[in-house]
Amino acid sequence: MKLYNSLSHSLETFAPIQEKKVTLYVCGITPYDTTHLGHAFTYISFDLLVRFLTYQGYAVQYTQNVTDINDRDNDILRRANEQHIPWQKLGAYWTERFLADMKALNWVMPTNYLYASKEISPMISLIEDIVKNGQGYIAQGGVYVDIEKVQNFGKLSKLSKADMLKIAKDFDEDLDNPNKRHPLDITLWRPSAPKQPSHIPSFDSPWSKGRPGWHIECSAMAISSLGEAIDIHGGGIDLIFPHHESEIAQSESATGKIPFAKYWVHTGTVYCGGEKMSKSLGNLILVADLLKKFSPNAIRWVLLSHHYREKWEYKEEEFQKAEETFGAVIENISAASAKKIDITDYETLATEMLSEDLNSPRLLEKIALSTTEKLSLEEARGLQAALRILGFYF
Numbered sequence: 001m002k003l004y005n006s007l008s009h010s011l012e013t014f015a016p017i018q019e020k021k022v023t024l025y026v027c028g029i030t031p032y033d034t035t036h037l038g039h040a041f042t043y044i045s046f047d048l049l050v051r052f053l054t055y056q057g058y059a060v061q062y063t064q065n066v067t068d069i070n071d072r073d074n075d076i077l078r079r080a081n082e083q084h085i086p087w088q089k090l091g092a093y094w095t096e097r098f099l100a101d102m103k104a105l106n107w108v109m110p111t112n113y114l115y116a117s118k119e120i121s122p123m124i125s126l127i128e129d130i131v132k133n134g135q136g137y138i139a140q141g142g143v144y145v146d147i148e149k150v151q152n153f154g155k156l157s158k159l160s161k162a163d164m165l166k167i168a169k170d171f172d173e174d175l176d177n178p179n180k181r182h183p184l185d186i187t188l189w190r191p192s193a194p195k196q197p198s199h200i201p202s203f204d205s206p207w208s209k210g211r212p213g214w215h216i217e218c219s220a221m222a223i224s225s226l227g228e229a230i231d232i233h234g235g236g237i238d239l240i241f242p243h244h245e246s247e248i249a250q251s252e253s254a255t256g257k258i259p260f261a262k263y264w265v266h267t268g269t270v271y272c273g274g275e276k277m278s279k280s281l282g283n284l285i286l287v288a289d290l291l292k293k294f295s296p297n298a299i300r301w302v303l304l305s306h307h308y309r310e311k312w313e314y315k316e317e318e319f320q321k322a323e324e325t326f327g328a329v330i331e332n333i334s335a336a337s338a339k340k341i342d343i344t345d346y347e348t349l350a351t352e353m354l355s356e357d358l359n360s361p362r363l364l365e366k367i368a369l370s371t372t373e374k375l376s377l378e379e380a381r382g383l384q385a386a387l388r389i390l391g392f393y394f
């Protein structure tokens, strides 16, 4: 199959490191709010990738994480403090809500679903390796990656340092930390402040009581669960810098295995009212609300009718239309009977189209067109197989 690799900026023929085995890591949620359409688009896109690879006979090992703790004074901690509940409880609550929304969409649960707060020890050993190999340094209880010592820092995002600084600021990176040699150096371990409020957690480490950096979490969870070199690393396109760039720098510095991930796959952003969906703009379309109005199959149809790399705008009419189209496809399948001479082999069509960088929109167009014809039993069987590869249930 052909897959677009963000690292090479080109369509490549997919060839995993080991024959018939695929290791996949996808960056997961920060659990402090409800699942919105942007999350669903990312995770259903990777769900299709997992289903299609499995259909082709690959054994897929898939890890996804929950960032329930990191080095930021983040929304989980703030909100948990406001609600007078432990941060663990808030994180667990929103993670359960996310999983319930995704299961409703017939999402295949990853092989490993890891919580950052429970994976501190692989993070510490990875940080130790980075320091030992000369790319990391310790200062005042904190540990950092010296980006000047990292080979090809910026190879994924291909951004200038000036652009990196601008984006890093938006991501709340600790650019003015006086203990860093360079503002863009990556924080691996953040020491607790001397008078840190009691609602902020601290973990033991060889350097100080503190918290791991956001970026090292994913490096450590990917490596500890899947190995030092993985096949596919995925996530939303807005994670390319600083998150994924930092993951590459850390992982390759720690293990010496280059590349850390052979293919980088990024999903497009979903907009609403011309803006990226965000809590602060109040334009979130929640999956739970969509599920009250539309069937899971209609929602999945809309998500897969946009190519995974596309950036697109939410339109409610699309869901209504998808509901009707999916209903018509199923009705047509159950009406199949007559023998035909020219038969469309929908299962082969599905394989061909999904092999072209997961071209689910084109496949859905073909499937929708099937409703204009009377199907033979053979066609109906093939169509059912195609719908199953796409993750619909009926």
Ligand SMILES: [Zn+2]
Pocket (backbone or CB within 6 Å): 026, 027, 028, 218, 243
């Ligand atoms: Zn990540």
